[in-house]
Amino acid sequence: xxxxxxxxxxxxxxxxxxxxxxxxxxxxxxxxxxxxxxxxxxxxxxxxxxxxxxxxxxxxxxxxxxxxxxxxxxxxxxxxxxxxxxxxxxxxxxxxxxxxxxxxxxxxxxxxxxxxxxxxxxxxxxxxxxxxxxxxxxxxxxxxxxxxxxxxxxxxxxxxxxxxxxxxxxxxxxxxxxxxxxxxxxxxxxxxxxxxxxxxxxxxxxxxxxxxxxxxxxxxxxxxxxxxxxxxxxxxxxxxxxxxxxxxxxxxxxxxxxxxxxxxxxxxxxxxxxxxxxxxxxxxxxxxxxxxxxxxxxxxxxxxxxxxxxxxxxxxxxxxxxxxxxxxxxxxxxxxxxxxxxxxxxxxxxxxxxxxxxxxxxxxxxxxxxxxxxxxxx
Numbered sequence: 001x002x003x004x005x006x007x008x009x010x011x012x013x014x015x016x017x018x019x020x021x022x023x024x025x026x027x028x029x030x031x032x033x034x035x036x037x038x039x040x041x042x043x044x045x046x047x048x049x050x051x052x053x054x055x056x057x058x059x060x061x062x063x064x065x066x067x068x069x070x071x072x073x074x075x076x077x078x079x080x081x082x083x084x085x086x087x088x089x090x091x092x093x094x095x096x097x098x099x100x101x102x103x104x105x106x107x108x109x110x111x112x113x114x115x116x117x118x119x120x121x122x123x124x125x126x127x128x129x130x131x132x133x134x135x136x137x138x139x140x141x142x143x144x145x146x147x148x149x150x151x152x153x154x155x156x157x158x159x160x161x162x163x164x165x166x167x168x169x170x171x172x173x174x175x176x177x178x179x180x181x182x183x184x185x186x187x188x189x190x191x192x193x194x195x196x197x198x199x200x201x202x203x204x205x206x207x208x209x210x211x212x213x214x215x216x217x218x219x220x221x222x223x224x225x226x227x228x229x230x231x232x233x234x235x236x237x238x239x240x241x242x243x244x245x246x247x248x249x250x251x252x253x254x255x256x257x258x259x260x261x262x263x264x265x266x267x268x269x270x271x272x273x274x275x276x277x278x279x280x281x282x283x284x285x286x287x288x289x290x291x292x293x294x295x296x297x298x299x300x301x302x303x304x305x306x307x308x309x310x311x312x313x314x315x316x317x318x319x320x321x322x323x324x325x326x327x328x329x330x331x332x333x334x335x336x337x338x339x340x341x342x343x344x345x346x347x348x349x350x351x352x353x354x355x356x357x358x359x360x361x362x363x364x365x366x367x368x369x370x371x372x373x374x375x376x377x378x
Contacts, residue, residue: 002026003371004074006095007085007109008033009040012258013287015049016167020360021367022051028077029053032067032091039281041201041230043255063120064089074098081371083139086110089124096131105374107367108132111141111164111284111306113148118280129153136378137370141285142310160373162366164285164310168359170259171294172352175266183263187226187251194223194338197268197297199261199288202231207276207302207324209240214274214330216244223338225250228264265295269344270337273301276324282306289313293355298347300333312358318351 003025010018010031018029031053035046046055058067071094074082082099084092086108099106108131115125132138132154140146141164150156181191189195196215200206208227215225227237227250234252241250256264265271271292275283285306289299293312299319301308308321315321320333337344 001080001371001375002028002078003081003083004028004030004077004079004095005083006030006032006070006074006088006091008037008087008091009035009046009055010048010053011040012044012047013166015047016170016360017165017363018051018053019049020364024364024368025371027051028073028079030070030073031055032058032070032088033065034058037087039201041255043230044258066090070094071098075102079104081105081107081374083107083109083367083371086112089120092131093127096135105136105378107137107139107370107374108135109139109162109367110149111145112282113145113284113306113309114277114282116280121280136374139366139370141306142312144306144309144311145284158373160366160370162363162370163358164287164290164307164312165358165360165363166287166290166294168290168294168355171262171265171291172355173262175263175295179263180267183267187224187253189224189226189251189267192222194269195267196223196225196334196338197228197264197271197292198226198273199228199256199264199271199291200273200286202227202229202233202237204233205276205278205281205283206233207274207304208233208237210276210325210327210330211272211274212237212240212244212246212250213327214272214334215250216246217327217331218334218338220338221249223249223269226253226264226268227251228253228256228261230255261291262295265292265297268292268295268297270319270334271297271299272330272334273299273305273307274324274330275302275304277304285310290355290358293318293351293358296348296352298337298344298351300330300337302330312354314350314354318347318354 302324
């Protein structure tokens with residue numbers, strides 16, 4: 001069986017996924033982006049792995065990436081199945097069209113779980129809805145996406161969950177005491193201080209002002225807030241930190257390479273993911289949750305985070321789920337974990353136990369089930 005898998009890029013967290021899927025099928029991966037999307041940190045770059053792939057040349061018309069060779073490669077490839085991620089204003093309709101002209105099964109891969117309300121998405125909704133309802137199968141990040149698609153009229157039997165995963169072996173490696181001490185010294189954090197961690201982009205939709213407000217409301221000297229990442233909201237956040245009088249208890253580290261983030265998780269008492277819903281964004285998943293759990297770090301996430309709605313963050317089991325945009329509730333959740341070492345240890349043990357079974361084999365199983373389904377029913 002020969003499969004064309006079309007997506008924007010191979011991110012660092014997708015190398016193992018694509019390698020694992022390629023062990024089961026003859027797959028050609030076509031990457032149609034240069035990795036310059038607004039939601040992608042340019043410092044991450046793009047990756048490759050032990051699978052057959054091409055990064056296709058192209059150009060931009062506004063926010064649309066045009067890859068002229070994609071239709072030709074998809075048409076000439078003699079593929080049995082076409083898989084396409086939800087993004088790509090040119091690549092998505094083109095892949096869907098060729099699959100239909102070729103009379104071959106089309107599988108959509110998506111993590112979106114709300115109707116996006118930008119002018120473009122409202123205009124494109126009829127086409128999006130058509131693809132939702134006429135794709136031969138849809139692979140989704142989690143049960144939250146499945147619930148959304150069912151509400152949009154997609155039959156449940158055509159939806160397959162590929163539990164969103166990272167390479168656990170890369171993120172659960174033991175971090176030495178020397179590494180942790182070195183990082184604490186670098187950040188000016190005294191031994192014994194409890195670290196509240198955020199790691200990710202500093203952008204509006206991550207809801208970081210609510211985290212700063214919640215941390216400031218704690219009014220305690222035994223905790224430090226560490227914010228790892230870059231983005232357009234940095235100056236506003238620094239200003240808010242100054243206004244709330246907590247500059248001495250907050251550290252902005254700037255960008256850190258994914259391969260160097262493990263010590264940051266390892267020194268954390270708790271990870272906080274305060275994402276909010278906007279007209280153009282609702283956190284599809286948040287793989288930082290998977291990463292934190294691999295280091296045994298409990299997570300406090302809002303109910304606007306896919307990893308919470310999708311069942312990985314379990315309230316009171318491996319962390320807490322709090323309402324979005326609610327600093328007061330977030331403060332109380334932080335207080336509970338910071339005040340109770342036994343609670344924190346129980347959440348930590350559960351985090352490691354649950355994430356151990358949330359791996360790339362489990363993720364790829366969702367794709368395999370979808371592929372077998374469309375072949376069987378084609």
